[in-house]
Amino acid sequence: MNNGHYTDPTFERLFAQINPQIASTFTDKQIEALKKAFSYNKSSRHFLDIRVSIPIPRLEFYLVLLAGSERRSQNRLRSEKGLYPFWTLSNSLFIIGFSIILLICSFTILSFILSSLNLTSTLYYPTSIPWISDKSECEYTNRVWRDDKCWDYKHSPNF
Template identity: 65%
Template sequence: MATPQHTGLTFEKLVAQIAPEVSNTFTVEQLEAIKRVFNSRVWTRHSLDIRVSVPIPGLRFYLVLLAGSERRSKMRLRSEKCLYPFWTPANTLFVIGFLMILSACGYTIFSVASFSLTPLTTLDYPTSIPWINDKSECEHTSRVWNDGKCWDSEHSPNF
């Protein structure tokens, strides 16, 4: 909920934006009535409130993402739907771009994960075991002695 100071600043900003020829016509009672409306308004924060300036050279660009429980009336929702339609050309391009980036990220993550979970090959490559120099020790470990070396026929390059 906003503090009275915050509401007062908002009210003062509103009055400052009204043309002097109009604001000079307000009576003290009218200004007090408007101020009471501002003070009675309950300002609450959204559950999700992300506001960032996007540093694009040459452009002043910002992004706002708000989410929370819906408290607007059905009548207000209908009027805002007409005032702020979702499927504008800019919104459509943004949604398509966002979905393309999301798809590319998902594909990349899935590819890396599936590649790391599958073995490179199921073939085995025989390899000599350099630390076994004796035929009896080699045969004791269920390997094959050949040409003066101990060979392991089940060696995998994924090891």
């Protein structure tokens, strides 16, 4: 039935389901008209078309994400609204899970970016060092002994 021409796999699958006695009655023109009806139409392509199978053991799972300009009629939109309601339990769980993952990833990335910016302060604050109680030890560490305390005048708040 292929006759050396490319045929849409969807057409091939559907045509194979037709009773062979009925399929044999189709003329070449009718078969070509059916192929044309099933053929790939570039104008029907979506701006965003992601189709992926997700390998989860013991589950046959796939994800399709389509986006583009709306070309469906108002009648079709109304009829599909009843066939494919948006707020179902599984859709809601997916949206909640996806939102949590997105929030965690965003927080992690933002934390990484902020930590890599190395936001060190150039301001220093005088601070007494409580674990040094000896003048010689204080001066040995390049600090100042005053009022019986060891003072560090270059103490960074990031310490």
